[in-house]
Amino acid sequence: xxxxxxxxxxxxxxxxxxxxxxxxxxxxxxxxxxxxxxxxxxxxxxxxxxxxxxxxxxxxxxxxxxxxxxxxxxxxxxxxxxxxxxxxxxxxxxxxxxxxxxxxxxxxxxxxxxxxxxxxxxxxxxxxxxxxxxxxxxxxxxxxxxxxxxxxxxxxxxxxxxxxxxxxxxxxxxxxxxxxxxxxxxxxxxxxxxxxxxxxxxxxxxxxxxxxxxxxxxxxxxxxxxxxxxxxxxxxxxxxxxxxxxxxxxxxxxxxxxxxxxxxxxxxxxxxxxxxxxxx
Amino acid sequence: xxxxxxxxxxxxxxxxxxxxxxxxxxxxxxxxxxxxxxxxxxxxxxxxxxxxxxxxxxxxxxxxxxxxxxxxxxxxxxxxxxxxxxxxxxxxxxxxxxxxxxxxxxxxxxxxxxxxxxxxxxxxxxxxxxxxxxxxxxxxxxxxxxxxxxxxxxxxxxxxxxxxxxxxxxxxxxxxxxxxxxxxxxxxxxxxxxxxxxxxxxxxxxxxxxxxxxxxxxxxxxxxxxxxxxxxxxxxxxxxxxxxxxxxxxxxxxxxxxxxxxxxxxxxxxxxxxxxxxxxxxxxxxxxxxxxxxxxxxxxxxxxxxxxxxxxxxxxxxxxxxxxxxxxxxxxxxxxxxxxxxxxxxxxxxxxxxxxxxxxxxxxxxxxxxxxxxxxxxxxxxxxxxxxx
Numbered sequence: 224x225x226x227x228x229x230x231x232x233x234x235x236x237x238x239x240x241x242x243x244x245x246x247x248x249x250x251x252x253x254x255x256x257x258x259x260x261x262x263x264x265x266x267x268x269x270x271x272x273x274x275x276x277x278x279x280x281x282x283x284x285x286x287x288x289x290x291x292x293x294x295x296x297x298x299x300x301x302x303x304x305x306x307x308x309x310x311x312x313x314x315x316x317x318x319x320x321x322x323x324x325x326x327x328x329x330x331x332x333x334x335x336x337x338x339x340x341x342x343x344x345x346x347x348x349x350x351x352x353x354x355x356x357x358x359x360x361x362x363x364x365x366x367x368x369x370x371x372x373x374x375x376x377x378x379x380x381x382x383x384x385x386x387x388x389x390x391x392x393x394x395x396x397x398x399x400x401x402x403x404x405x406x407x408x409x410x411x412x413x414x415x416x417x418x419x420x421x422x423x424x425x426x427x428x429x430x431x432x433x434x435x436x437x438x439x440x441x442x443x444x445x446x447x448x449x450x451x452x453x454x455x456x457x458x459x460x461x462x463x464x465x466x467x468x469x470x471x472x473x474x475x476x477x478x479x480x481x482x483x484x485x486x487x488x489x490x491x492x493x494x495x496x497x498x499x500x501x502x503x
Numbered sequence: 504x505x506x507x508x509x510x511x512x513x514x515x516x517x518x519x520x521x522x523x524x525x526x527x528x529x530x531x532x533x534x535x536x537x538x539x540x541x542x543x544x545x546x547x548x549x550x551x552x553x554x555x556x557x558x559x560x561x562x563x564x565x566x567x568x569x570x571x572x573x574x575x576x577x578x579x580x581x582x583x584x585x586x587x588x589x590x591x592x593x594x595x596x597x598x599x600x601x602x603x604x605x606x607x608x609x610x611x612x613x614x615x616x617x618x619x620x621x622x623x624x625x626x627x628x629x630x631x632x633x634x635x636x637x638x639x640x641x642x643x644x645x646x647x648x649x650x651x652x653x654x655x656x657x658x659x660x661x662x663x664x665x666x667x668x669x670x671x672x673x674x675x676x677x678x679x680x681x682x683x684x685x686x687x688x689x690x691x692x693x694x695x696x697x698x699x700x701x702x703x704x705x706x707x708x709x710x711x712x713x714x715x716x717x718x719x720x721x722x723x724x725x726x727x728x729x730x731x732x733x734x735x736x737x738x739x740x741x742x743x744x745x746x747x748x749x750x751x752x753x754x755x756x757x758x759x760x761x762x763x764x765x766x767x768x769x770x771x772x773x774x775x776x777x778x779x780x781x782x783x784x785x786x787x788x789x790x791x792x793x794x795x796x797x798x799x800x801x802x803x804x805x806x807x808x809x810x811x812x813x814x815x816x817x818x819x820x821x822x823x824x825x826x827x828x829x830x831x832x833x834x835x836x837x838x839x840x841x842x843x844x845x846x847x848x849x850x851x852x853x854x855x856x857x858x859x860x861x862x863x864x865x866x867x868x869x870x871x872x873x874x875x876x877x878x879x880x881x882x883x884x885x886x887x888x889x890x891x892x
Contacts (some may be wrong), residue, residue, distance in 0.1 A: 397556050398589035402603035402654050403577030412602070416593040 387421025505567030524714035537705035582656030603654030748784030786844025
């Protein structure tokens, strides 16, 4: 604080100016796409640059009339809600068991799972997953896509959720047990309500991750009327094959809404509490 | 209301630790019973085994004469208060108190009646809508007690009920707890590592060490006549003097002062007609009630600082003589440490009568207060029964 009282040296002033210019440049870099998403949908002649829009809602009408655009949103919702619910349900049960029952080699199992899931799923596992789904007859099925994404997200979800469950004192459950509660009652009345912020976090996290997932539905879904928004977006071209600049900006805007809404909802109710899975 | 009978109980952990090791115990109906011991002595495990949260490896637990050794915790008729209170953070006070009833599917109207009634008993009126996080430590503890009481268990188990409260509140809660237990008349077992708490609250105390029972008795017995050096060391806010000594005479020593009527009535002991023996200890000697140990045997002499008297001037008869080293103020009394021929002996004196360091003093004690322990086993040496008059 003592430097404040002295008149700043020219070198100090120059350093500060340089610093703020750098910050502005970085901010601008990230702000431009946001500005584009905010302005282009309402522009009568949308382009790839950012400029003050010539206000119109024509683009929205075009998007709503698009044969697949809104349908793909429904597909996205279907797939992502299924995935989020499945991930949360399975991760809750698994993390509760892993937290409460001492299994030899439990930590090794957890870390192994996490490592393998992040290395193996995705691009590296494209072919085997395709073959497996093919043999299961789940190609071109939205349920199949949800299943694969659930599998991919589960290890990390279990890892994060186990920390939440670990933080629930055992004495809560023991206390309920002494008062005669059954295992089901303990889970319903004590463990789930106490772990609710963690469950909400995981559910939103799973939803957001599957919402933006391109690869899995791109691989597994053949028919265009079953494709989720993430895949459909790249096919939003006009008759000539160039990007449909009337539909694409609106679609992008609509596509980003669920994620933002979910984030705001959970943040206002619980606050985001990512403890991270770095413990034990 | 019911008693608890424990026979040959052992609780062995998977790693082979015998946390509770062959224990026999009877807790009477309506009794306030303390399990006391240092941390890791198995007292909490014993409590949890009674509750059914730990499985007994051997032996039986009976509550109200019913064998519950293999019975689920919820079906034993026990209520328990945990050290951290285990109040459910998402339920308000009323819901917390009546959770045991909700589990049994008692109607909501009855539940709210019980909640307000129990809250009234534990002065929690006006807090029923609060969440546990909005309560003070003392209030949280009372909610935990209220919940245990509302569950109408036959037996109340308390795990370190006062340890989470600050010192001032602890005294208040102690008084409150004792009064509550008296009013309810419910059989209560509580675990504590604080000997003062056990002495203050309990009707009987079980002192435990390494999963075994070291002494069982009323607070007075445990304080005045610890049956071994472990208990002697553990009980008492100023530790008992345990000094190496030798039996000088086993009884009827000529010239030894017989316990006068005043000391015997004061101590309420049966030793009034007993002849007196003598032990030499710390360069001096002390009288001791008759015992069967042969003359010359090595013993450990136990004497509480509270039972030693500082005598000024000359003393005839057995006494310890030494120089005052240091005096520590304990409030209404002071703990004076006296160097008796190289052995440090503690003695308490009333306030403002402390001898200055460097003063030569003599310490005397009534024979009934001098305890002799076997040098090797640390067990109390039996006094010979008083001769029949």
